[in-house]
Amino acid sequence: MAAPSKNVYFDEESGKDDASADGSQQKPYKTLLFAHIQNPPAASDGPQYLTLKKEPGADQGSGVSEIHREWVLATKTALKKAGNLYDQHKKKQAKGDELAIREKQGAEKRQQSLEEAKKVQIQQDPKLPKAVKIRLNEKDPALVKLRSGKSEKDVDYSEGRGTRVRVTGRVHRLRTQKDVIFLTLQDGYGLLQCVLTGDLTKTYDAMTMTLETSLEVYGEMWEVPPKQHAPDNRELHADYYNVIGKAAGDKEAITTRVSPDADPQTLYDNRHLVLRGENSSSVMKVRAALLRAFRQTYEEITPSCLEVTPPCMVQTQVEGGATLFAFDYYGQKAYLTQSSQLYLETCLPSLGNVFCVAPSFRAEKSQTRRHLSEYTHIEAELDFITFDNLLAHLELVMCQVIDIALKNPQIAKLVQDLNPKFQVPERPFKRMKYADAIDWLVEHDIKNTEGEPHKFGDDIAEAAERKMTDIINRPIFLTHFPTEIKAFYMKKDPQDARVTESVDCLMPGVGEIVGGSMRMDDYEELMEAYKRVEIDPNPYYWYTDQRKYGTSPHGGYGLGLERFLAWMCGRYTVKECSLYPRFTDRCTP
Numbered sequence: 001m002a003a004p005s006k007n008v009y010f011d012e013e014s015g016k017d018d019a020s021a022d023g024s025q026q027k028p029y030k031t032l033l034f035a036h037i038q039n040p041p042a043a044s045d046g047p048q049y050l051t052l053k054k055e056p057g058a059d060q061g062s063g064v065s066e067i068h069r070e071w072v073l074a075t076k077t078a079l080k081k082a083g084n085l086y087d088q089h090k091k092k093q094a095k096g097d098e099l100a101i102r103e104k105q106g107a108e109k110r111q112q113s114l115e116e117a118k119k120v121q122i123q124q125d126p127k128l129p130k131a132v133k134i135r136l137n138e139k140d141p142a143l144v145k146l147r148s149g150k151s152e153k154d155v156d157y158s159e160g161r162g163t164r165v166r167v168t169g170r171v172h173r174l175r176t177q178k179d180v181i182f183l184t185l186q187d188g189y190g191l192l193q194c195v196l197t198g199d200l201t202k203t204y205d206a207m208t209m210t211l212e213t214s215l216e217v218y219g220e221m222w223e224v225p226p227k228q229h230a231p232d233n234r235e236l237h238a239d240y241y242n243v244i245g246k247a248a249g250d251k252e253a254i255t256t257r258v259s260p261d262a263d264p265q266t267l268y269d270n271r272h273l274v275l276r277g278e279n280s281s282s283v284m285k286v287r288a289a290l291l292r293a294f295r296q297t298y299e300e301i302t303p304s305c306l307e308v309t310p311p312c313m314v315q316t317q318v319e320g321g322a323t324l325f326a327f328d329y330y331g332q333k334a335y336l337t338q339s340s341q342l343y344l345e346t347c348l349p350s351l352g353n354v355f356c357v358a359p360s361f362r363a364e365k366s367q368t369r370r371h372l373s374e375y376t377h378i379e380a381e382l383d384f385i386t387f388d389n390l391l392a393h394l395e396l397v398m399c400q401v402i403d404i405a406l407k408n409p410q411i412a413k414l415v416q417d418l419n420p421k422f423q424v425p426e427r428p429f430k431r432m433k434y435a436d437a438i439d440w441l442v443e444h445d446i447k448n449t450e451g452e453p454h455k456f457g458d459d460i461a462e463a464a465e466r467k468m469t470d471i472i473n474r475p476i477f478l479t480h481f482p483t484e485i486k487a488f489y490m491k492k493d494p495q496d497a498r499v500t501e502s503v504d505c506l507m508p509g510v511g512e513i514v515g516g517s518m519r520m521d522d523y524e525e526l527m528e529a530y531k532r533v534e535i536d537p538n539p540y541y542w543y544t545d546q547r548k549y550g551t552s553p554h555g556g557y558g559l560g561l562e563r564f565l566a567w568m569c570g571r572y573t574v575k576e577c578s579l580y581p582r583f584t585d586r587c588t589p
Contacts, residue, residue, distance in 0.1 A: 005045055009071060010035045011052040025071065028052070032074055032082040037089060049074040049082075117204040124218065124240045131166035131218050137190030139232065146234055148223040162220040167192060167236065168244070170276075171213045181206060184231065185215065188281075191231035194219065196238050205243045212247035212254050212276065271580055272589055282414045283577055287565050289411040291357060293404040294378055297397055298355050305353040305380055310343035312336060312359060316539050319487060323362045325373075336361035339558055342489075342543045344381040345519060348554055349546075355380035360558075365584045368462060369573035370511060370563060374582040381556035387501040387518050390555045391477055394505060394514060395429050398475075398559075402568070419570030425507075429475040434460075434499065437478055441468060459485045466511040476506040488529040491518040491555075501555070510567040516557025523547035 008023040015021060015030035029035045032049055039047045050071040074082075138144055147162030169185030169192070176182075181196040194217050200206060219238035224230045247254065258266075258273045267274050274280050298305035315332070317324055318339040325336040340356050347354045360377035382393060402424055406412045415422055432440075441454040441464055448454050449461045469476060480499040483492060490500040505514035520526045526547055530537040537544060562574040575581040580589065 006039065006047040007050055007071075008035050008039045008047045009050050009052070010074075014052075032078055033085045033089070036082055036086040041083065041086070049079065051078075114204060114207060117202055117207045120199055120202045120204070122199055122203060122240060128218075128239060129164045131164045133166045135189045136167055136169055136185060136187045136192040137232075144221055146221050146223045162222055162237075164218065164220055164239075165236065166216065166218050167194075168216050169214070171209065171211050171215065171247070174209060174211055176201075176209075181209070183209065183215075185217065186276075193224075193230035193235040194238050194241075195235055196241070200238055200241065205241075205246075208246075208249070210247045210249040210253060213243060214245040214247075215241055216244055217241040268575075268581070268586060269589070275579070279418065280576070282418055283565065283569050283571065284579065286405070286411055286414050286418070286569055287561070287577065289405045289408060290401060290561065290565060290568070293401040294355075294357065294397075296404055297400045298380070301393075301396060301400070303353055305355040305382075306347075306351050308344065308347055308351065308354050308356050310337070310340035310356055310358060312361075316342065316543070317535075318342060318489075319362070323364045325361050325363045338362060339377065340379050341381065341556060341558065342540075344379060344556060345546055345554065346542065348381055348383040348552070349550060353380065353382045357561075367584060369575070370462070370566070372562060372574055372578060372581055372583050375574070375578070376561040378559040378561055379556065381519075381554060383554045384552050385518075385555055386553065387479075387503075387555065390516060390518065390557070391429075391431070391479075391503060394477075394503070394516065394557060395427060398505070398514075398564075399425065399427060415568060419568065422568060422570060425475045429477050429505070430472065431477050431479065433480045434478060434482065435480070437468065444468070444471070457482055457484065462511060465506060466509075469506040469511060470508050473508050475508075478504045478506055486517070488533045488535065489517075489519055489526070491520050492525075503557070505559075507563075507567040509570070510563050513563040513567060514557050514559045516555065518553065518555035521547060521551045521553055523551070 008029070009015075009025050010023070010029040010032055012030055015028040017030040017034040021027045021029050023029055023035060023039060029038065032051070035047075035049050041047065051074055053070050053072045055068045055070075056066075132143065134144060143163070144165065145163045167185060167187070169187035171183050172186035172191060173184040174181070179197065179201060181201050182193060183196070184191050184193050196206060217236060217238050218240040219236040222235050222237055224233045224235055250256075254273055254276070258270050258277070262270075275284065295307065298307065313329060313334050314337045315329075315334050317335065318337075318341055323338060327334055327336070337358075337360055339360055340358055344354050344356060355378065357376065357378050359374055361374050362371075363373065364371060380397075382390065385393070406415065406424070435456060437460065438454045438456055438458065441460070446454070446464050446467055448458050448464065454460065454464070479502065480493055480496070481502045481504075482498060483490070483500055486500050486502050490502050493499045493501050500517055502517035503515070504512045505516075507513050520529060523544070526544060527537060530540070560574070562577040565571070565577040566574045569577070571577055575583065
């Protein structure tokens with residue numbers, strides 16, 4: 001006599017599709033599909049699937065109907081639907097099992113290959129020519145001769161062949177093919193493709209090679225075959241290599257730590273790894289070139305500017321107390337400098353025109369893409385000048401810096417790669433007075449931060465300023481700002497006391513990159529300015545003395561290097577232009 005069919009219970013309201021259910025009336029499954037998975041159907045004597053049917057019962061006079069509950073067999077329609085879903089589940093599971101088997105077999109085969117690879121040992125051939133140690137960017141033909149043509153041998157140092165070299169670097173790119181490995185080394189000076197063949201591809205190190213692994217490679221220098229591509233159209237055919245430092249792989253691989261789609265905070269946390277990328281390292285190289293160009297420009301222009309090094313720890317403010325980083329200095333209150341301008345002014349009588357390249361600090365809780373809490377400030381002060389002299393100097397310096405930087409073919413290529421749309425600015429720069437800018441913004445229906453039309457006296461917000469600059473699409477000297485919205489030391493325009501002889505240089509895509517002005521040179525006027533902004537003049541005695549001991553008409557400016565670099569390299573934010581950016585809530589690594 002056949003055994004009775006097993007009853008399996010499911011209820012979509014009270015059931016559960018997990019290990020806590022067993023298909024009994026007390027612990028039913030939630031769905032019919034899960035009931036099939038746990039208790040598969042059979043052609044005969046298979047389980048019966050019952051669901052809890054609920055119907056209102058008779059009213060017992062209390063006004064509330066009782067619910068009648070009864071376990072009933074699942075309908076044919078429900079069984080057919082669940083059966084189809086179950087068949088799909090089995091196919092998917094079978095594929096998963098097959099994949100798991102293949103992966104296991106692949107892992108076993110891989111492990112077996114790795115064990116065999118450990119037996120492969122490579123050594124330098126002492127009969128080969130002595131290798132010449134070179135950097136990866138070395139191109140001197142007297143030092144490095146490239147082999148061309150074809151050969152039956154991968155390495156052949158007979159007369160007239162390529163130079164045998166020794167290079168060191170880290171694996172920047174890696175491509176493995178059958179019996180050949182192409183790896184591109186990077187050493188900070190250049191890139192070089194290395195080709196590994198023969199036993200060099202069969203070692204354990206070769207089979208477990210990872211990006212950023214540091215290597216020492218020996219081999220013959222070749223021209224790249226026609227229709228093939230490699231950095232500088234050359235490659236090294238290796239005859240020996242040695243792993244100096246193996247980089248992490250798998251879940252700790254650099255491409256996992258700093259993947260292109262990672263969120264910005266993750267990239268900032270791993271800035272030390274991001275800097276190894278081509279874009280980030282290229283920006284840093286252009287930055288270094290700009291610093292060299294600024295120093296060269298200041299030395300070459302007439303009159304020249306002397307570099308000085310002002311202090312970063314101060315006890316005075318320049319741009320307003322709200323953005324000062326304060327700290328205890330041996331029991332006295334001190335600040336990180338907002339600007340070196342005041343100190344530069346004191347140098348003019350004995351040193352002539354001066355400049356500095358120094359960090360400035362702003363405790364400004366701004367999250368915009370053009371603000372940093374610490375940035376590199378290029379500042380200069382010029383003696384015995386007019387406001388027009390100041391504008392002409394600024395235009396000359398910026399354009400000459402760009403010309404010097406782009407005369408270096410390597411830097412020109414980096415800028416082109418980073419910002420293909422970059423164009424050397426057209427001279428002369430557009431001059432626009434603040435009052436004219438207000439009129440322009442009104443005419444173009446660009447509102448202020450309150451959503452109202454701009455009016456004289458408004459501090460033009462970053463968004464409006466950038467929009468105006470992008471529409472005009474050329475460098476702008478925005479001049480003659482109202483006294484109330486500028487720093488206390490700025491000289492008033494002799495023709496209009498409402499405004500100052502001040503200037504912001506605006507660049508498309510970035511906005512303000514330079515701020516400057518003529519400085520107050522009259523003692524009484526400066527003392528009145530202290531009073532107007534409620535600053536105690538006593539700590540500024542050394543600055544005020546410049547007006548007591550042979551005053552002169554003078555002016556200066558400050559240029560944010562990161563903003564200048566962002567404009568030139570087409571970067572979205574100045575944070576990409578700082579080695580380790582410091583901004584609101586970010587002071588690591």
